[in-house]
Amino acid sequence: MLQIENLHAEIDGKEILKGLSLEVNAGEIHAIMGPNGAGKSTLGYVLGGRPGYEVTAGSITFNGEDLLEKEPHERAAAGVFLGFQYPVEIPGVSNVQFLRESLNAQRAQRGEKPLSGAEFLKLARAQADALGLQHDMLKRPVNVGFSGGEKKRNEMVQMGIIDPAFAILDETDSGLDIDALRIVGDGINRIMRRPDKAVLLITHYQRLLDYVQPDRVHVLADGRITRSGGPELALQLEREGYVGVGAEVAA
């Protein structure tokens, strides 16, 4: 589904990704762990096409297409969803308006009919219920005044409504209370665990992986994948740290 080869990317002239290669097949969930500042969020932003993140070498192929050729909104319509580590507040634009515009823009790009207001509301309410987000939060401006945990839940409500083929979830577990962690974990499984979908789960801790069992675990350090393994690698990292598994940044 996703092939990343020898990816080099820089921000403001500073190289952050330094030859990263990764392959994710349909039906798989991959976890990415790694020290602070290693480049995990950068990888998410490069996949999403954020302006200012310049790819200087390498390639990203998504379902056989060159992802780097596409504008950010075209990547979304192609099925890529980016769950933000820090979801953005948008004063003056309601969640409902934002999500309906988003979904209908994607549908239009795929040549599908837009959803009516009523159809959309039904879908949005069902997803909010499934993630325990109060209905009145759908009417509020996007993320404005939401608590840290509510913002992350809102990201998952968005994912449920958009129903993407591929999700990059950047520390979706941080800021969640114990119950919310389980609800969000269940949500990821419900929305994304399908033979035709895949997930890249960026996380620092094992606890989310207890709910969302990864097929593969990778360590991203200093802009590269330095170790890959099965689910047991995450447990080993939790016990021994990055230094313990020999995946620390080379001096």
Added chain:
Amino acid sequence: MTLDLPSNREEAWRWADIGGIAAAAVLAPIARPDASFLDLPGAKLLFVDGVLDDAASDLHRVRVGDLTPGTHALGKRATKGWSLHLDEQAVAHPVQVVHIATGGDNHVAAEIVLAADTSAQVVETFVGAGWSNRNTRITLGKAARLMRAVRMTQGGGFVSIRDEAELGEGASLVATTLAAGDQGVRIDAAITLAGEGGYAEYGGALLTRDRLKQECAVRVRHAEPNGQSHQLWRAVAADQSQASLAAAVEVARHAQKTDGEQSLRGLLLHRTATVNLKPELEIFADDVKCAHGATVGELDARALFYMESRGIPAPRAKALLTEAFVADALDRIADETVREAFAADADAWLESAL
């Protein structure tokens, strides 16, 4: 034709597009554009180049005739126009005025006099091209209420309005102006809270593009205690245009417990555009609450990427963020039909400018 116009050297006219007014006054004739009234009951007045079109108008309580010109540099040119006088306890339907310009200059005066406890709503729309110049005098009796909404959607030329309002005890004026056309604009107002406990909201949104210059120059005077005023203006400037917001609050020595707010915010859609902000406070009383904020910025790049990453194309994402920016000002319009019509004009402008 030589026009006797003010000079930019005068502080009150510093950002006025005097050249734009002179050029608009000599615009060649254009075909009369279509204009329609909103679906509201009440009076409907259609002025074409400053002359009432009787057949297309329905005056209700409004009268048309000579009015005393004031002393304002532009407003004094208007000697004829319409007037609405409401006596005590009267209930009136809204008054809609559509101004069509088909080139050249036109001048219309207006007088709105509301007796105690009466209320009125006035909605004005400008279309066409040319210099449309208006002078409106407003007198509100005790606890009278006026809601006024003005939209400037000419395809070319200039619209200048001068409002002079005097509010009696507990009277309320809520005025919202939207400039969303391709014309230069000057909104010039002097509002006096002459009775105790008056309430004035005077604000709106200026949307400029190309090389247009639009401005507001508003002064609110609190002459008596316990008054409240809010001047909330939003300016969006694209291309090489210039939007200027000058808002002053004056609080007289014995106008204690005054609450005066100014919120002036500019949004630059391109770095070649200019927004000038000038909030002014002249406070002679000691027990007052006056808050003012003035900021100029650009669209939030993080919010734009967030929206694009959800599938919204960049121009639409920009339009949504800009609409949200302008909405603060247009949300002040209480009547839903009017508010939605104004918002649609703003949206149409944004869709074509972005």
